[in-house]
Each structure stands twice: as C-alpha cells, then as structure tokens.
Amino acid sequence: MATIAFQGELGAYSHEACRDARPDHAPLPCATFEDCIGAMRDGRADLAMLPVENSTYGRVADIHRLLPDSGLHIVAESFLRVRIALLGLPGTRLSDIARVRAHLVLIPQCRDFLAAHGIRAEAAADSAGAAADLVRRGDRSDGALASVLAAETYGLDVLARDIEDHGHNTTRFVVMAREPLRPAAGAGPVKTTFVFRVRNIPAALYKAMGGFATNGVNMTKLESYMVDGRFSATQFYADIEGHPKDPPVARALEELSYFTSKLDILGVYPADPDHFEGGLTPA
Known part of the structure; x- marks a missing residue:
C-alpha cells in the first residue's frame, strides 16, 4: 500500500x-x-x-x-x-474535567469555552500526543484538546465538539x-508555486512584480525570508493562479527572470476548487 x-x-x-x-x-x-x-x-x-x-x-x-x-x-x-474537540477517558463526563492539555496554538482558540466550564489549560508538545498521553496517565480529571480523529485513534470519548471560539x-x-505531476494547461484551475531572489539593482522587486500586474496574473501569496541567516540575502516564496504555459503567466515569468538571480518552480498543481480565487482565466 x-x-x-x-x-x-x-x-x-x-x-x-x-x-x-x-x-x-x-x-x-x-x-x-x-x-x-x-x-x-x-x-x-x-x-x-x-x-x-x-x-x-x-x-x-x-x-x-x-x-x-x-x-x-x-x-x-x-x-x-x-475543528477542536474536548476528549476524555471513556465514561468521563464534561463536568469531571478540571484540566486539559493541547498544543499551545489550540488553547487560545477555545478560551471562551474553557472559561465557561472552569477548565484550566496547559501546553503540550502536540495535541495528538496530549491525547495519547491522557490514555497513559489515566487521570479522569484530565482531558485533551484535539481532533475527533485523535479520539478514534486512542479510544477516547468526545465530550464536546467544535469548541473553538471562531469557526474560521x-x-x-x-x-x-518525488517527481512533478503537472496538469495540462487549460485543463482547469491551476496554481504555480515558485521561489526567487531578486538581483541587487534599484527597485528590482517592484519591477519583478510588475509583470504579474500588467498580464493580469493573480498572485495569492508573496512572502520573504532570509537565506542562511544573512540580512542581505532574501528569498521570496510566491503562489500564483495559472499554468506556466498560459500566455499571461509565461510573459510574467519571463519578465520576472530579467530581475532575478534565482528562480525555481516548486510545483504546478490543480487548485483546490473550494478555495480558488479565479483571478486568471487560462488561455
């Protein structure tokens, strides 16, 4: 398998x-x-x-x-x-829980629920690990914040579902x-992800981005990060809508190459249809 x-x-x-x-x-x-x-x-x-x-x-x-x-x-x-669930040992009731453990990022998302039930929270290395550790400890006053899948995996009861304060x-x-698997151009909504470094010339990033604007290519993500811990070496990570063989995208990438010292495409892949912005109609 x-x-x-x-x-x-x-x-x-x-x-x-x-x-x-x-x-x-x-x-x-x-x-x-x-x-x-x-x-x-x-x-x-x-x-x-x-x-x-x-x-x-x-x-x-x-x-x-x-x-x-x-x-x-x-x-x-x-x-x-x-979706965050409160998990407990089999047979435990919500009123039995005095403490929960979860990854640090989950705890603030359930602040209202925890406060309403008088439950204190402690950070764990990860939430699934907290669920597994709950089984090992066997303390019925403890719970874990994790997925319903974690409950199924470790034989825990789901005491409350969707307890996050905001549902977004x-x-x-x-x-x-290991190998690229690129869809054909024009076969449907596609995203292209690439990284690049701009040349050390005035307004290089501004000029590099201009090709996407003038060709109507929707850039859904652009982030910068330092390379090898050096402030002078910055690499950019970008997602765009469209296929490199779409004429607008091809023109934008060609213009980008004039102002970059490095340009690597990490993937060309189908866009998730439920989250596609639709900024470019493939040619």
Missing part, C-alpha cells in the same frame, strides 16, 4: 489532512518536517503532507526554508478546517512527491 508522511503523531490534524486528501494511502507519522522529507528521499513514503500556512497564525515556521532544498515537488494542495481556522497543506 502506498504511504503518505506527515509531521506529528497519529490523530494529528496533519493525519486528518492525509486521510481526507489521500484515503488510499497509509499514514506515516514523522517527528519533524525534516523527517517527512527524509522518508520521501529514502523511499519509505510515496507522498508527504506538509502544512504551509494557517488562517489564524500565518506561515508555518521553517516550511519555506525546507521546501526549495527538499528536491521534492508540489503536486496538490489541500485545506483542512481545524483553516490550515493549507501541500502534497509533495
């Missing part, structure tokens, strides 16, 4: 993204993002599911640094709505493969 690597333990939100996007692949939990990439390189995994950004917390740390040097290619994107927290993932 084909496998898909993800960072975290079984029951993590990344595991849920794997199950939703690639239900025919066996999940392969990895301790770090580097381990996910390593599993791809040594053949233990056929695909990798990596988070790149979250609607609440922005860019996922280290991902933009790791992807360009991974030797892998983006072949799909997937969005997961982060979504994580965007990319599916990585």
